[in-house]
Amino acid sequence: MAQYFEVHPHTPQQRLIRQAAEIVRQGGLIVYPTDSSYAFGCQMDRKDALERIRTIRQLDAEHNFTLICHDLSQVSAFARINNEAFRLIKTLTPGPYTFLLQATREVPRRLQHPKRKTIGIRLPDNAVSQLLVAELGEPLFSSTLILPGETEGLADPEDIRERVGSRVELILAAGVVPFAETTIVDLTGELPVIVRQGRGSIGFLRT
Secondary structure (H helix, E strand, O other), X not given: OOEEEEOOOOOXXXXXXXXXXXXXXXXXXXXXXXXXXXEEEEOOOOHHHHHHHHHHHOOOOOOXXXXXXXXXXXXXXXXXXXXXXXXXXXXHOOOOEEEEEEEOOOOXXXXXXXXXXXXXXXXXXXXXXXXXXXXXXXXXXXEEOOOOOXXXXXXXXXXXXXXXXXXXXXXXXXXXXXXXXXXXXXXXXXXXXXXXXXXXXXXXXXX
């Protein structure tokens, strides 16, 4: 059964964040909150943890995965980003957006889209995820906690413990996080393209 850390959603306890980061470094699969849902998280180079996410969620090979980053300098190490994309991401983050970018060689192939060689990038507006990634010192590999046959992610950490507590090493519980899809913005071309409109405003397209 997973360890269960109750953390404050706005001022999370640093000792619990340090423990969570150490569990990730040791290859653990965790559940943690973002600004749009709870999500699975693991270290980028842990193939076994990635496969566990695929198994739990029953994902196919073409599913787009996401890296949760701490800041734009970290983004630039793992994704090719031009000046226009940089300015747009800087304006919209932290926030409920997922940006599709061409992956650099720093991103393992198994994390990239198999055909497009892209990776999703997120900088969520959530204190727990921000502190966790900062403590980890590298992006957190992530996938929204949506179970097979369902269209929305689990919002209540007690429900999460009941349904996936035996399949992960840690649940970082920060209260109920209502599920909302992120807005997905494709930045691989000359102009931004909205792949999915979610919680994040797309008003920037009209400016």
